Amino acid sequence: MRRTLGIGTALAMAALTLGPLVSWAVLVAPHAVFIDARTRTGLVYLINTGTSAEEITVETRFGYPDTDSAGGIFVRMIDEPPAEAPSAAGWIRPFPRRVVVQPGERQVIRLLAQPPAGLPEGEYWTRLVVTSRGAQVAVQGSDSVVRAGISLIVSTIISVTYRNGQVQTGIRLDEFRADDGGDSLVAWVGLTRQGNAAYLGTTWIRLRDAAGRVVREWETPTAVYYSLHRRFAFPLDSVPPGAYTAQLEVSTARSDLPAANILRAAPVEQSNPVEIR
Amino acid sequence: MRWGSAVLAAMVAAAAGAGGAEAQGRPLSVSGANQLTFAAVFPGVPEMVSRTDAVNAGAFQVRGANTKEVLLTFTLPAMLSAAGGRSLPLQFGPNDGGWNTQNDLATARAFDPRVNLVVRTSQQGRLFLWLGGTALPSATQAAGAYTGTLTLTAAYTGN
Numbered sequence: 158m159r160r161t162l163g164i165g166t167a168l169a170m171a172a173l174t175l176g177p178l179v180s181w182a183v184l185v186a187p188h189a190v191f192i193d194a195r196t197r198t199g200l201v202y203l204i205n206t207g208t209s210a211e212e213i214t215v216e217t218r219f220g221y222p223d224t225d226s227a228g229g230i231f232v233r234m235i236d237e238p239p240a241e242a243p244s245a246a247g248w249i250r251p252f253p254r255r256v257v258v259q260p261g262e263r264q265v266i267r268l269l270a271q272p273p274a275g276l277p278e279g280e281y282w283t284r285l286v287v288t289s290r291g292a293q294v295a296v297q298g299s300d301s302v303v304r305a306g307i308s309l310i311v312s313t314i315i316s317v318t319y320r321n322g323q324v325q326t327g328i329r330l331d332e333f334r335a336d337d338g339g340d341s342l343v344a345w346v347g348l349t350r351q352g353n354a355a356y357l358g359t360t361w362i363r364l365r366d367a368a369g370r371v372v373r374e375w376e377t378p379t380a381v382y383y384s385l386h387r388r389f390a391f392p393l394d395s396v397p398p399g400a401y402t403a404q405l406e407v408s409t410a411r412s413d414l415p416a417a418n419i420l421r422a423a424p425v426e427q428s429n430p431v432e433i434r
Numbered sequence: 435m436r437w438g439s440a441v442l443a444a445m446v447a448a449a450a451g452a453g454g455a456e457a458q459g460r461p462l463s464v465s466g467a468n469q470l471t472f473a474a475v476f477p478g479v480p481e482m483v484s485r486t487d488a489v490n491a492g493a494f495q496v497r498g499a500n501t502k503e504v505l506l507t508f509t510l511p512a513m514l515s516a517a518g519g520r521s522l523p524l525q526f527g528p529n530d531g532g533w534n535t536q537n538d539l540a541t542a543r544a545f546d547p548r549v550n551l552v553v554r555t556s557q558q559g560r561l562f563l564w565l566g567g568t569a570l571p572s573a574t575q576a577a578g579a580y581t582g583t584l585t586l587t588a589a590y591t592g593n
Contacts, residue, residue: 186461189593206463222591230505230591231550309466314589357593377503378592413499413592 183211183258183289185313189357190285191418192249192270194321199268201251201285201315205258211289213258215251215266217317219244220284221355221382228345228388232284232314245281245319248272270319278322280354282382288312316380318355318418327351327422328358328381328407335362335403335431341390342373342431346405349384354420356381358409362389364431365402372396378411396433404428460499460559462588468493470565478573480525485532485566488539492565495537496588500559507587508547508565514580522580523570532564539564552591 184204192199205211219242220234238244249270258264272281289311332347342364350356357380364373375391408424470492472481483490498504508531513521532542535556545551547565555561 184461184463188461188590207465222593229550230552231507232505232589310583310585311464312585312587313462313464314587315461316593359592376501378590380592411592413502 183207183213183287183311183313185285185287185315188315189414189418190268190315190317191415192268192317192319194270194272194276194319197270197272199249199270199317201266201268201287203256203258203264203266203287205260205262208260210260211258212255213264213287213289214255216254216286216288217246217249217251217283218286219246219282220314221282222380222385223383224385224387228386230385230387234284243279243281244283245270245272245317246283249283249317249319251285268317272319272321276321278324278353280324281319281321282355283317283319285315285317286312287315320354324354324420325352325422326354326356326409326420328356328425330405330407330425330427331384332386333403333405333427333429335405335429337393337431337433338390341392342403342433344389344391344403344405345386346389346407347384347386348379348381348407350381352420352422356409356422357411357414357419358407358422359411361404361406361408362391363404363406364396365404365428367400369402372401378413379407393433398433401431401433402428403431460497462496462498462504462590464586464588465495465497466492466586467495470567472569475569475571475575477571477575480568480570482568483566485530485542485544485564486539487566491532491539492584494563494565494586496555496561496563498555498559498561498588498590500557501554502559503552503554503591504561505589505591506551506553506561506563508551509583509585509587510547510567511582511584514582516576516578516580518578520576520578520580522575524582525568525570526565527568530566530568532566534562535560537562 186202190199218234219238220232223233224230249268252267256264329349335344344362360377360379362375363371366372406426409422471490475481485491510526513523515521526547528546529544531545531547534542
């Protein structure tokens with residue numbers, strides 16, 4: 158029965174809740190999958206470390222890291238990529254696409270690549286979006302009480318890369334500047350990928366004092382699919398005022414990816430003076 | 435099949451790739467630890483829950499590789515719905531999100547949950563998030579069971 162509440166019955170509108178109940182999300186491993194034209198297969202593991210069953214869907218969508226006008230990074234998802242886009246979303250298929258994983262159990266998702274005939278050499282990309290839904294929140298209502306609950310949905314996005322034939326990568330440094338942003342070192346880094354494969358590397362920014370000693374160092378795994386124009390803000394903490402040098406290094410060193418999947422390229426470096434006030 | 439923690443850890447490591455002894459990135463996982471709760475809602479009176487409200491704020495935890503940059507995106511419901519087409523509007527503001535590398539609500543830094551959050555995990559690979567918000571019941575808000583969906587999307591930025 159629908160019933161309108163007056164102010165006098167307002168207290169009856171108690172316990173309006175939304176948000177997740179305790180529900181551990183599904184762990185998705187690895188966080189980057191590489192498939193070559195020889196095997197055309199890949200594996201992803203879903204592991205439910207929680208205490209309730211998780212209903213999981215797996216889908217492929219074309220996307221890649223990009224930056225906005227403020228230098229913030231995000232994953233650009235394109236549901237209908239243009240024909241010239243190196244999208245593998247339409248022909249890398251996960252099996253199964255929908256599964257229920259019980260607590261403490263794991264599920265293997267097989268990725269099967271069925272590229273179109275005559276696929277040109279190069280690298281093709283998709284994102285694997287793994288969406289898990291925990292147990293639904295039980296919502297109970299009555300004539301005089303408002304109760305509400307919301308189900309938590311967690312989506313984990315990982316990269317899937319398909320390599321066909323000869324692939325190579327490189328990076329071009331378009332911009333590097335660093336400045337004292339008050340309590341942080343603000344650095345702008347512009348990078349454009351070269352070659353026919355995404356650049357998977359690491360960006361280091363080091364702050365050196367007048368004697369050349371590294372007083373701070375920040376490291377960020379970096380993926381450049383087309384180009385990035387990133388703004389970094391690193392805390393300066395107790396760095397004393399003075400004249401420093403901000404040194405940028407971008408290389409294909411990665412500790413979190415199998416070495417066999419790293420495409421090596423020449424590093425780029427640049428140093429700029431910066432005054433910390 | 436059930437997995438003990440040691441078995442699970444070994445299996446995760448194995449699942450992370452075929453790199454053998456090479457260090458692999460620890461996969462991300464996100465969990466909800468507490469519901470965002472509006473304890474008392476009065477018709478016509480907005481009910482705000484602060485992100486610093488230890489009892490009523492939503493709480494989430496992210497686990498991943500140590501000190502790695504993570505992109506987190508909330509997809510927030512504009513309203514909750516009930517049978518018969520009834521709805522209860524919700525509002526989220528620029529300070530309704532809080533994050534910390536420690537499980538310490540008091541020292542959490544504010545963020546706008548309506549936009550992407552890019553932060554680094556702790557030395558132990560942890561991140562803690564809190565979420566507040568405001569329910570906007572109308573003066574004639576009807577009783578009932580209201581439901582909605584909150585989505586939290588997580589990804590490493592370096593892949």
